[in-house]
Amino acid sequence: MNNTAASFLAKxxxxxxxxxxxxxxxxxxxxxxxVVPIGKQQFTDVMAARELAKNKKWDAIExxxxxxxxxxxxxxxxxxxxxxxxxxxxxxxxxxAICKQANCKTLVKSKSMVTEEIHLNSYLESNGIESVETxxxxxxxxxxxxxxxxxxxxxxxxxKEDVAKLFAQKLGTPGGLTPEELTLVARxxxxxxYVQAEVGVTGANFILPDIGAIAVTENEGNARLSCAWPxxxxxxxxxxxxxxxxxxxxxxxxxxxxxxxxxxxxxxxxIIAGPKQANETDGPEEMVVILLDNGRTNLxxxxxxxxxxxxxxxxxxxxxxxxxxxIGGHAYETTYxxxxxxxxxxxxxxxxxxxxxxxxxxLCGNCTEVCPVKINLHELLLDNRHESVMQGTSTIAERLAxxxxxxxxxxxxxxxxxxxxxxxxxxxxxFKGWTAHRAExxxxxxxxNERWKQTHD
Numbered sequence: 001m002n003n004t005a006a007s008f009l010a011k012x013x014x015x016x017x018x019x020x021x022x023x024x025x026x027x028x029x030x031x032x033x034x035v036v037p038i039g040k041q042q043f044t045d046v047m048a049a050r051e052l053a054k055n056k057k058w059d060a061i062e063x064x065x066x067x068x069x070x071x072x073x074x075x076x077x078x079x080x081x082x083x084x085x086x087x088x089x090x091x092x093x094x095x096x097a098i099c100k101q102a103n104c105k106t107l108v109k110s111k112s113m114v115t116e117e118i119h120l121n122s123y124l125e126s127n128g129i130e131s132v133e134t135x136x137x138x139x140x141x142x143x144x145x146x147x148x149x150x151x152x153x154x155x156x157x158x159x160k161e162d163v164a165k166l167f168a169q170k171l172g173t174p175g176g177l178t179p180e181e182l183t184l185v186a187r188x189x190x191x192x193x194y195v196q197a198e199v200g201v202t203g204a205n206f207i208l209p210d211i212g213a214i215a216v217t218e219n220e221g222n223a224r225l226s227c228a229w230p231x232x233x234x235x236x237x238x239x240x241x242x243x244x245x246x247x248x249x250x251x252x253x254x255x256x257x258x259x260x261x262x263x264x265x266x267x268x269x270x271i272i273a274g275p276k277q278a279n280e281t282d283g284p285e286e287m288v289v290i291l292l293d294n295g296r297t298n299l300x301x302x303x304x305x306x307x308x309x310x311x312x313x314x315x316x317x318x319x320x321x322x323x324x325x326x327i328g329g330h331a332y333e334t335t336y337x338x339x340x341x342x343x344x345x346x347x348x349x350x351x352x353x354x355x356x357x358x359x360x361x362x363l364c365g366n367c368t369e370v371c372p373v374k375i376n377l378h379e380l381l382l383d384n385r386h387e388s389v390m391q392g393t394s395t396i397a398e399r400l401a402x403x404x405x406x407x408x409x410x411x412x413x414x415x416x417x418x419x420x421x422x423x424x425x426x427x428x429x430x431f432k433g434w435t436a437h438r439a440e441x442x443x444x445x446x447x448x449n450e451r452w453k454q455t456h457d
Contacts, residue, residue, distance in 0.1 A: 004333065005356035011331040012360070021157060021328060028156050029319050035262025036316075042254060042264050053255055054374045057310035060242040064300065067209040067242045068291065074212025078274030080287040088118035088294045095120065095201075095234060096127060098288055102232045104129055104198040108190075110216075110223035111135035112203030113313060114236050114292055116148060117335040117348075120201070132193045134222035136186055143170045149329035151336065152260050152315035157328055190222070200230035200284070204237040205312070206252060210245045213273035214289065217256055217266050224270055233275065233284035239291050240299075240309040246271070252312065259372040260314040295348035304383050308343045310373045317367035317377055323360055332357065339367035339377045346384055352393045358384035401431060412449060420445045 015021060043049045060067060072082040085091035099107065107129055109115060121142070124131040133142040137154035141147065144166055148154035155163070160179050167173045173185055194200075202223050204214035214235055216223045227233040243252055249269075257263040276283035299305050318324045318338030329337040334345045334354070342357040358381045367377040388394065408414045418426075423443040428435050435441075446454075 002353055002356075004353045007333060008331060008356055008360070011333070012327040015327045015331050022326065024157055024159055025325055025328065028153070029325060032262060032319050036258065039258035039262045039264055042258070049251060049255060050372055050374050053251055053312075053372060054310060056243055056248050056251070057312075057373050059244050061240065061300070061306060061309045064239065064242060067207075067244065068239060071207055071209035071212055071242070072291075074209070075274055075289065076212075078212060078277070080212075080274045080289055083288060083290045084293075085290050086293045088292070091118050091236060091290050091292050091294070092120065092123045094288075094290055095236070096123070098232060098234060099124070099127070099129055099199055102198045102286075104232075106130045106132065106193060106197045107199045107201060108132050108134050108193050108197040108226045108230065109138075109201040110203070110218065110226040111138050111154070112201065112236065113148070113151060113335060114203050114238055115201060117294065118236075118292070120236075132190070132197070134190050134193070134220075134226055135218075136183065136220060136222075139186055139190065140166065143167075147330065147335075149337075150315060150318060151313050151338070151340075157330075194225045194229045197226075197230045199232045199234060200226035200228075201234045201236065202227050204235055204241055204289075205256065206249065207237060207242045208246045208249075208271070209242060211271075211273060213246070213271050215246075215249060215253075216270045216272065217253065217268075218270075219261070219263075219267045221268050224268060227272060228283055231284055232286045232288070233272075235272075235287070235289040236292060237289065238296055239293055240296055240311075255372040256312050256314050259316040259370070298347040299344060302347070302387075305343070305347060305380060305387075307375055308340065308347075308377075308380055310375050311340050311344075312373060314372055316370040316372065320366040320370045322362055322364065322366070327360075339381070340375075343377060343380045343384060346388070351384075351388050351391055355384065355388035355393055358382075358388070405431075416447055416450055 040046050076082055083094050085094060105128075107124060109120070109131055111133075115121070121131045121133075133139045135154070138148065140155040140158065140163055141149070150156045158166075160182075163179075163182055164175060164177050167177065167182055167185060168175045171185060171189070173182075177185070202216055205217045206215040208215060214237065218224075243249075253269055254265055257266045272287070275285055275287040296309065299309055315338070317340050318329070321338050324338045332338075332341055334341050334349070334357070336344060339361070342361065345357055346354045361378070361381050363378050363381065365378045368375065368379070371377060408418070420443040424441060427443075428440040
């Protein structure tokens with residue numbers, strides 16, 4: 001077993017037994033489950049909307065090369081720069097060079113999973129640049145020195161009492177502040193950083209090739225401030241975030257908000273199509289868009305797994321997953337957790353190191369059921385298992401065990417000949433993986449086939 005798998009098992013074992021953690025997660029996901037059905041009511045036919053969204057993303061991914069080049073051409077015509085980064089390190093080098101040119105000492109950053117993926121904050125810190133998370137949840141996590149717990153709600157695992165205690169420790173606030181008071185404290189501190197920052201970094205929820213723009217969805221206004229106040233705006237976005245047209249936002253924005261937070265539409269939805277123009281008074285003087293691959297073309301090259309690139313990062317599959325709700329987001333030790341993380345991480349970071357994630361699933365299909373773009377997540381988890389075996393990452397013992405099991409299962413004589421004691425011994429003593437976390441199996445003395453023959457002869 002590799003180190004990542006061993007660490008995952010260890011952390012999962014601890015977290016699954018943490019009843020306080022489970023209470024907090026169930027409380028927060030319970031609030032989510034209460035509002036999502038209300039948000040769905042805005043759709044005349046939500047299933048038809050999901051099917052249309054999937055078809056739109058199919059078009060975008062199947063014609064990704066064409067759409068990305070169209071985006072580059074149109075946004076550069078408005079004064080933005082487009083850089084293509086094959087790896088996370090290349091993206092960091094680009095950002096480092098931009099910050100050096102801007103003489104950047106303070107950088108403000110809105111919520112972005114892609115920046116978590118490339119570990120931007122630690123890179124900037126190592127280069128003497130203060131990087132400040134401006135999303136409240138991300139800001140809380142940064143104060144606590146933790147990675148985001150969830151794709152959409154980074155501090156989902158913390159109660160309001162946990163946050164009050166954290167602010168008291170890190171910011172010197174009085175203990176026991178209310179959520180409203182804590183928010184005002186964060187707002188005051190962050191407003192100062194927006195004005196100081198030389199560079200602002202955002203992600204992008206959607207790339208709009210037909211008009212040469214990006215679309216950003218948020219609830220706090222921090223992304224608008226991060227890209228409007230600093231003189232330099234850096235956008236870092238995965239190449240899969242393309243949708244065919246700006247007109248598709250009327251479909252994708254409501255779907256993202258409903259399945260992400262249960263809202264009809266998020267509070268702030270912004271289209272950004274370049275830096276400040278000659279006839280404009282506001283906005284950054286420079287805008288740079290970094291299109292990140294970082295393993296996404298590995299997914300693109302696989303005709304089956306390619307479907308995972310349809311993901312709009314709503315987080316619905318995490319909230320639906322019984323495994324995620326028991327072990328939490330940090331046990332995965334990956335940027336993207338939950339079902340979608342299990343599917344894409346082996347392609348982004350290596351099948352050998354992360355194949356274990358695809359096995360940590362009940363295969364209940366609830367993730368597929370709730371996905372707004374109808375990604376067949378549970379089937380892709382099975383496909384990942386198949387891929388890992390085809391790539392030769394399974395052990396000799398594992399391959400031998402399944403060969404014996406297959407041979408016996410397909411042979412009626414062998415299944416009938418082996419008595420219950422022998423079957424019990426094989427499953428409970430030889431295949432020890434079953435009894436590691438479960439009670440021993442106890443096979444019946446007769447097979448169904450044998451009983452059928454007795455009653456029908």
